[in-house]
Amino acid sequence: xxxxxLRYFAAVADxxxxxxxxxxxxxxxxxxxxxxxxxxxxxxxxxxxxSAGRLTLSRTGRELLPAVRRLLADAAALEAAAAYHAAxxxxxxxxxxxxxxxxxxxxxxxxxMAPDEPVVDVVPADGLTTTxxxxxxxxxxxxxxxxxxxxxxxxxxxxxxxxxxRVDDPWAGRGRIALHELAHRxxxxxxxxxTAREALDAALVSAGLSVEVFTExxxxxxxxxxxxxxxGVAMVSDxxxxxxxxxxxxxxxxxxxxxxxxxxxxxRSVAGAAMQAIAVRLSAWVTAHYAVPxx
Numbered sequence: 001x002x003x004x005x006l007r008y009f010a011a012v013a014d015x016x017x018x019x020x021x022x023x024x025x026x027x028x029x030x031x032x033x034x035x036x037x038x039x040x041x042x043x044x045x046x047x048x049x050x051s052a053g054r055l056t057l058s059r060t061g062r063e064l065l066p067a068v069r070r071l072l073a074d075a076a077a078l079e080a081a082a083a084y085h086a087a088x089x090x091x092x093x094x095x096x097x098x099x100x101x102x103x104x105x106x107x108x109x110x111x112x113m114a115p116d117e118p119v120v121d122v123v124p125a126d127g128l129t130t131t132x133x134x135x136x137x138x139x140x141x142x143x144x145x146x147x148x149x150x151x152x153x154x155x156x157x158x159x160x161x162x163x164x165x166r167v168d169d170p171w172a173g174r175g176r177i178a179l180h181e182l183a184h185r186x187x188x189x190x191x192x193x194x195t196a197r198e199a200l201d202a203a204l205v206s207a208g209l210s211v212e213v214f215t216e217x218x219x220x221x222x223x224x225x226x227x228x229x230x231x232g233v234a235m236v237s238d239x240x241x242x243x244x245x246x247x248x249x250x251x252x253x254x255x256x257x258x259x260x261x262x263x264x265x266x267x268r269s270v271a272g273a274a275m276q277a278i279a280v281r282l283s284a285w286v287t288a289h290y291a292v293p294x295x
Contacts, residue, residue, distance in 0.1 A: 003075055005039040006068050008032055009047060013065055018055055093118040093278065096125040096138035098195055100220050101261065104239050105157070106142070109285050118278075127193030130264040140275050141264045144195050152272065153264040154279055157286035161196045161257045162246040164227050164234040169245070176248035179207055179257065186213035186232030188223045195259045196220070196237040207252050261286075 008025055012032070015021040022029045036055075040047050047061035057065070095106055102122045110120045125133045125141070131148050133141035146153050163182065165171050183204075190197040204210065215231055217223035220238030227234035228242035237259055240246050249257035263279035265272060 001039065001042040003072075005035050005042070006072055008035050009039055009061075010065070010068055010072060012036065012048075012055060013057055013061070091118055092121060093275070094121045094123060094137060094139045095142065096123040096128070096133035096136070096140070097142035098126045099124045100194070100196070100236070100238050101142055104237075105159075105286055106282075108289070109282050112285065118274075126191075130262065134264060134266060139265060139271070140279060142261055143264070144198070144260060144262070146262055147264040150267045151264050152267040152276070153262045154276070154283065156261040156263040156279065156283045159237050159259045159261060159286075160246075160248060161199050161235060161237050161259060162240075163249050164224055164236065164240065164244040164246055166228060166230070167243060167245055171247060172245045174247060176250050176256075178250050179203055179252065180209060182233065182235075182249065183209045183211055186215065187211050187235055188215045188217055188226045188232045189235040190220065190223060191216060191218075195261075196235065199257060199259050200235050203249075203251055203257055 008021065008027075011021040011025050012018055015024055018032055018036075019029050022032045025032065027035075036048065043064075045060045045064075046058050047064065048055040049058050095102070097106055102124060106120070106122055113120070123133075123136075123138060125136075125138070125143070128136070128143070129145050129147070130141040130143040130153065131145075131151065133143065134147060134151055141147065142156060163171075163177060171177055189200060192198070192201070213232065215226060217226055217234075220234075220236035221241060223234040223236050224238065224241045224244055226232070227244055234244065235249075251257060263282065265275040265279065
């Protein structure tokens with residue numbers, strides 16, 4: 001059974017005669033009749049009743065016609081979808097990133113997208129590399145590490161890791177503090193798989209510092225809640241909550257504690273150009289809304 005045989009069957013049912021159907025599908029009448037007989041042979045049933053040179057749908061033909069129409073509609077939808085993707089367009093975009101990035105970066109950006117742009121699905125991916133995110137099915141992966149080939153990537157943003165304190169804290173009016181000062185304060189931070197925690201740990205190790213008291217919270221929101229309750233200084237890259245004051249953290253070399261994000265996608269994908277275009281727009285949006293304070 002071939003798809004064009006089903007199209008011929010539906011054409012005859014719609015036109016009422018073989019001659020009229022032959023004109024519609026642009027084949028000769030004898031050729032169309034042969035194709036219909038071949039379809040009946042393939043299916044093992046008679047689709048038409050033949051008398052006096054005319055064809056009328058048999059009972060079986062009438063029963064099977066709705067299924068044939070559904071099959072033809074599905075085939076047309078498949079062809080249209082394939083053409084859509086072959087042109088490098090995408091209907092849904094699966095974005096993987098750490099949870100705080102999804103909450104504070106990706107979601108606000110999605111709110112700026114137009115209705116005719118791809119629908120964005122998000123996947124939390126704390127603790128995963130960009131390569132691992134792509135291997136698990138992400139179209140666009142956001143993380144701190146450059147992916148391996150054949151993936152492509154571009155710098156996305158440099159996001160500050162803030163030290164959040166209460167408004168009544170002695171540091172509240174300073175704007176920034178030095179990394180070594182944190183070693184003498186109770187800190188509230190994230191699990192080791194989070195990018196903000198990775199940046200903090202790396203900076204402390206590099207400076208030869210250690211923290212006396214560190215309370216680990218499940219996420220940035222909880223970390224700030226604990227800081228607001230007086231448990232310590234929250235070390236997160238999240239947007240401010242609970243009336244806390246963000247302080248930039250100055251490293252020994254004069255730079256600021258931050259997380260460098262990249263956006264990555266499969267370089268072999270026919271939709272690679274479309275994903276790159278979205279990544280470029282996201283980078284511009286992040287730069288405009290989450291710029292690191294001047295050093």
